[in-house]
């Protein structure tokens with residue numbers, strides 16, 4: 001009798017667990033998941049890969065893994081650093097690459113430039129593919145070039161990357177430089193750029209910008225802004241993250257902050273751990289570089305060789321949820337979303353090895369007691385609201 005009772009209890013626990021597992025998967029795959037930042041285009045150009053081949057083990061994402069992950073909308077980042085001599089031409093070269101992928105995979109991908117097209121792509125089970133330009137230097141100080149980037153499908157522009165433009169200062173610059181630096185924040189032309197983006201229907205992205213630039217944007221924009229891949233400064237105080245007053249200002253503006261998965265933006269102890277790793281392997285890195293490898297490839301060789309050390313160094317998965325929860329508690333669930341930065345970061349959190357682990361985020365939010373409505377806002381609803389609010393019909 002007693003055995004039978006134990007058996008029944010065990011069965012109910014298993015059934016409950018199983019129902020719960022199915023619940024989170026059902027919710028995850030029936031929700032619209034929008035990831036607003038992925039650098040796979042740059043990675044593919046650098047390494048000679050293509051998004052529509054199986055890149056498992058080589059990258060964080062590829063076309064088929066996007067479907068496994070339940071990603072419905074991906075904003076592809078168009079990026080080059082500030083040293084590129086022809087940044088506008090380079091941006092167009094990257095957009096060409098995305099166009100080629102879409103053309104080769106008409107049943108799996110669709111270029112999306114507004115919320116109607118976004119819903120259409122989802123209905124047709126295609127990856128809604130959007131364009132975000134990461135760095136105002138790519139418009140080369142020309143509103144005409146900005147118009148052309150819009151015409152090719154760009155729907156957000158990150159005003160700066162780590163480098164300044166002639167009209168806006170970056171978080172890196174404002175943090176690293178003395179207060180006495182001659183230009184801080186947006187110039188008059190910078191304000192015109194923001195107004196022009198508002199006019200044509202391109203979202204203003206405040207990730208990477210300095211604090212002064214951020215406040216100048218907030219005081220200039222007439223539309224909700226996006227932080228396409230930034231996290232919370234109060235948990236991890238790095239210049240790329242947003243402070244409480246900035247998060248409150250984005251909420252007041254009706255915008256959204258899309259949480260970045262980079263361990264260095266999630267975990268305040270990461271920087272120390274990374275420096276210790278570098279110190280431990282400095283001699284080996286030096287000899288790798290002497291054999292002709294550049295720094296990027298030397299680092300990657302060490303990350304592969306010492307994979308166990310790298311795994312221990314990465315931020316805990318729980319921190320992703322903590323950053324989301326911090327914003328929800330501070331301003332509400334309407335102002336937070338996901339901008340992984342996959343394929344632009346070397347250290348995603350533990351358990352989020354690649355894009356296919358995305359359902360774990362839904363699972364964790366569900367376990368934390370978030371409502372279905374809030375989860376769906378965070379996964380994509382908030383981003384779609386901001387996209388719509390910026391559209392010009």
Ligand SMILES: [Zn+2]
Nearest residue numbers: 134208229344
């Ligand atoms: Zn970035």
